[in-house]
Amino acid sequence: MSQAISSGSGRSGPAPESSCSGSVSSPGKTDYGNGRPCRICRISPEEAGLYDGISEMIVVTGEKKPNAAPIGIIYRNGRLFLRLFYGSATCRNLESEDYFTGCVTTDPFIFAESCYGNLGPEYFEQNYYDIGRGLLQAPSLRSCDADRITLFRCLSRKRSEIALLIDIEPVVTIVTNSRRGMPFNRGFSALIEACVDLTRFRLSGDHEIIQRLVRYQGIVRRCGRPEDKEAFLLIRRKMLEYSENRESEKKTDIRENEA
Template sequence: MEVSELDKYGICDGISEIIVTCGIENPNAAPIGLIRKDNRIFIRLYKGSTTYENVKLEKIFAANVTCDPLLFVKSTFSNLEDENFKYHPLNSQNIPLLKNSVSSVIFRCEEIKHTEQAMTAEIIPIYAVANYHRPKAINRGLTAVIEAAIHATRYELTGIDKFLDLIDQCLETTYKCGGQREKDAAEILLNEIGEIKKLVSGGKDTE
């Protein structure tokens, strides 16, 4: 399968925000940005995550395209329930996919490079499926809640308060422009941030 064919499955030039599914024995899902440039595509995974460990071991994963804000937020902070997964047989293995994704592409990792903090790999598409296509206009509430989730992970890692201000700005847009699912995702995200704040404050108190 050629990289140029990925346009048909929603993975285009630049950074595509998708949900990775991996873990043949114990499926895991997490939002990741796939980097596509000059007809090549890459992934960068940071140490300490289940996704990192699964991809490092198995060197195969699926990229799932979805516009569901709840899936993005839930998979950012916890694993999805088993009912969200389906499986595609490949070389005597069952690769986990998101059941309700717009499309799914299975990638194989090549040219893997490791640093102290992360793993970077060029990835090769080996199978793709478009599950359905229903046109949907860009909604600023969706993009804002995804951006807020990214800032939340950065706050969790660093404890830097500027990310809280960025989250507030993003969620203001979500509540203004989003539909009910975007607003539900924002509520879940706010609950998660509340728990993260307790951990960050606890860490600061013990310094």
């Protein structure tokens, strides 16, 4: 298990009280932070910042020992679920645990470190959620490292050959930082990469970029929101246009050289 990288941003130490004090996403509905209980209120996926597609979050599980991993929360045709490939600690924990937190963060180190090992204990905090029949203690990323923390409940589990599928529902969501609290979506970032590559292709005509675009297209189709998919069509159309222009320029060059 890898330990946290100590950095100038104070990532490895406990956060100053003020930077960890979370604000509440729906005033009057939940109370939150630093050991104070949250009142339960079942919410819609949209209220938890989840839209059609796959939202990449840091999922924190582990009643005994917190574990973090980047996991896609899948929201498709009104169904919210996880697909956990066997072998991960997250999968093992959620075979038996009924609650976990999904943390939205834009911290690339948290993504990187938690995808190849666990985070150090200094990355986690424990909070209490009132789930009706008592207080539930659940670990999450520290509120100063997460833009949003959502407590999810596991509703049902189904096994496929390669993965455990778990239907889930959001229970409480807290926007902890003043940023938008939107989860990371690979479809959206693939679209951004495609935009960058389009501008490069216009300059270089490098055909490797077209191959990359095919890969981005796959990611946008699998993970993107409807608007990502729509915007991608514009990029693809433009890329074809640039490519055709280059081909006809080449043909003109050849004809001129032959003459």
